[in-house]
Amino acid sequence: MSKQAKGIFLAAVGAMMWGGSGAAAQYLFHDTPLTTNWLVAVRMLGAGIVLTLISLFRNPQGVKRLLTQKWSLIQLVAFAIFGTLNSQLTYFLAIRYSNAPTATVIQYLQPVIIIIWLALVNQHWPRRIDDISVVLAILGTFLLVTGGRLGSLTLTPIALFWGLWCAVAAAIYTVMPVKLLKEFDTFAVCGLAMLIGGLIMSPELFITHVPHLTTADWGMVGYVVIFGTMAAYSMFLGSLNFISPTTTGILGAFEPLVATIIAVSFLGTKLTTAMVIGSLLILATTFLQAIPVKKNPLTK
Incomplete structure (x- = not known):
């Protein structure tokens, strides 16, 4: 298998596992007494x-170096809090207050957020294709949130709030670890960030009673932890070693696709035509960002 094929496989399968995790979380939040904080704590x-143990087995010196170098440790802790924990918690809160397809699609506003952020930081106007992406994202969000009807909302204000925050968190998660991933093993960065975030959330395990769940429910929790988190994050981040972030982002579209198929087919989630169109417009921004644009020779 070529490096490119390996990268595509890792990104696609990782995204599919994420999609399944979102649908599993929707089921757990809507049909069991499970709290969001408890599931996030257990998940992380x-x-x-597990990921930290794997990284210690693979490259113990690399883990030691990651934890003992001042610059890498500071970046790791920042990534754990503002990237990993932030994206995990807000994504699950968005699912709790809406559903897996909606939360996952709103999360895909992250390219637009990155475009706006870079434009502000670099103090230059975005490219024309970026402008188109922003317009499509705004229109898609409008259709998703209102169902195409002015004065009405298909999402509650709190669901919209957590969804948009989830998109910001996803943008931070995408941008923050690039330098760390170039320097250190994916398992080490991902595992330690998860572990730090999990330790921060661990008091929730002591103040919340273990929920009464069926065997099938515990199986869903196991899927969220093992496949929807450990395997999905490792595969998706690992794909960056073989393919470009742009390609990885495009293949991430499998996540909302899988989440939608499962939620509609098995969880009874209903989506209107306007919501579907809005979702497609938001996802289209990811594909637009992959289109190579020739630089104008008259501009710097």
């Missing part, structure tokens, strides 16, 4: 411990 601690 479980995946963090």
Whole structure:
């Protein structure tokens, strides 16, 4: 298998597992007494411990170097809090207050957020294709949130709030670890970030009683931790070693696709035509960002 094929496989399968995780979380939040904080704590601690152990087995010196170098440790802790924990918690809160397809699609506003952020930081107007992406994202969000009807909302204000925050968190998660991933092993960065975030959330495990769940429910929790977190994050981040972030982002579209198929087919989630069109417009921004644009020789 070529490096490119390996990268495509890792990104696609990782995104599919993420999509399945979102649908599993929707089921757990809507049909069991599980709290969001409890599931996030279990998810991050479980995946963090396993991934950290794997990274210690693979490259113990690399883990030691990651934890002892001042610059890398500071970046790791920042990534764990503002990237990993932030994206995990807000994504699950968005699912709790809406559903997996909606939360996952709103999360895909992250390219637009990155475009706006870079334009502000670099103090230059975005490219024309970026302008088109922003317009499509705004129109898509309008259709998704209102169902195409002015004065009405298909999402509650709190669902919209967590969805938009989730998109910001996803943008931070995408941008923050680039330097770390170039320097250190993916398992080490991902595992330690998960572990740190899980430790921060761990008090939730002591103040919340273990929920009464069926065997099938615990199986869903296991899927969220093992496949929807540990495997998905490792595969998706690992794909960056073989293909460009742009390609990885495009293949991430499998996430909302899988989440939507499962939620509509098995969880009874209903989506209007306007919501579907809005979702497609938002996802289109990811594909637009992959189009190579020739630089104008008259501009710097």
